[in-house]
Amino acid sequence: MPQATTRGSAAELSAATTRPTLGAWLASDSAFKYTMVAVLVLGVIVMSIVSPEFRRPENLINILQQNAIIGVVACGMTLMIIAGGFDLSVGAVAAASGVLAGALSIEYGLPLAIIAGLVVGLGTGLINGFLVAKMGINPFVATLGMQAIVQGVLFIQTEAKPVFGLPDTWSDFGFYRVGFVPSTVIVFIVAAVACWALLRFTLIGKLMYAVGSNREGTRRSGVAVDRVVITAFAIGGVLAAAGGLMLVTQSNTGQPSAGATWALLAIAAVVVGGTPLTGGAGGIGQTIVGTLLLGVMSNALNIMSVSPYWQPAATGLLILLAVSVERYRHMKRSR
């Protein structure tokens, strides 16, 4: 599968440089979108043919289930990236949310615990947004700082130990299925549809694109750009926290060390799908494709018994490929 991915994209790229018409087509947005969809479909088909294990329905559902959590986080990341930012604290925030909700649920029950968990995400997201929008701090620095603070506090409070003995309601939800669709996948679908509708139909969605595209110009048009950025980070924080809660439903523990790789994975899902890191463009559809692409790749590597240490390397390769294509398109467009 990763071979198929690499070959497909590389072939497109070299063909594009020799034939200008194809290059122009590649530079268009729909082209990149459909290229990634084609790579995903092709990968699934090829893997299904070569591997009986891969094409087992249970394995395919498994891919969805395993990637639903990062998918939810990536939806929030998409909004932040479109608005011209990104968030490195999503993993720490998710862990904090899961641990706090887990601990609270033992005594106060799930509803209050879930609300508390989401409030952690909302609060950190608002602070991130404030630092970026009002203080003008680079998102990299602001959210890296937030990540360190949240993780530090979390490790001190828990002494780095997981929270056990949670009510079974967590895992009851986590392993619940509607027909053959796991509950976490349904949460992913709901989050994705909500974010898609927000971007497509609402004022704040349009303004996220506008701010990511030309922040100063949008400000001059009388738009409260700071509020748009803060909103994007707040939603991103809430969805990161939701991801943390979803993780609790899978393990029935609150893990302070959870989510260490989430920020990079979520950003990878967004970028691999074709949303440029420079902001102003892209969308949720691309993020879904990117999430599934990473998920299928990881699953395929597992099935082919490739050492798990190769997984991050393969993810990194996919990111670099996607970003290279994006840079190429950028050069084409701004020529």
Add this chain to the structure above:
Amino acid sequence: MNVATAPLLRVTDLEKHYGGVIALSELDLQLMPGEHAAVVGDNGAGKSTFVRMISGAERPDGGSIMFDGAECNFRSPLEARGVGIETVYQDLSLADDLDVIDNLFMGRELFHLKLGGLSILNRKAMRKRAHELLDEVGVRIPSLSGRIRGMSGGQRQGVAIARASGWGSKLIILDEPTAALGVRETGQVEDIIRGLKQAGTGVVLVSHNLRQVFDLMDTIYVFRRGKLVGRRDVATTTPQEIVAMITGVGGAEAGEFV
């Protein structure tokens, strides 16, 4: 012009300094409704400072601005826009990744349903209105759903001017609108400015291009070293006189009046 109409903009004793540097002082001028006025002068002459104060981007340190019969004290460009003063910036304020409609209605969207940030955009109504707007200004755009990024400089400037003019604005400030454009595109933008004259919309044009100023404008206001050194009617002055006033060479000082 036979009736003594009230001025659209009256600026009295306007003053601005940055720290100890006086950027503009003792500025008195008035513009009539529909007047197309050029603001010319060397770099640092104070013309940008003047424009920024009447567009609400900066607050004066002294003096007063009367617009349309009311005293104005703009705290932001939004407030200036509220009374009918629109600004088209030199480095364009369009969002390249968005389409023409989204840009035209930036900050003034039409909605199906108003719910704060969650308001549902009425793109159909905006599309319809966008056609009217661009027609009024005489801007031809092949596709309204095309991104700004793919458009020529003239088309972009057309969209920016259409955005500024389409909201019942009485005065449009154009800051070097053709500085970055080619010959043909400059012609397109100049046609749009002529259209504004016919529509009766007032214009303040900041330009270094005297040919353009003499072609398009009614009056010329010359700034030098933070002061307005003179006002001339295009019909009764010459480029030579204006250049002399801009540079301060050739006895222009003698003609110092407003």
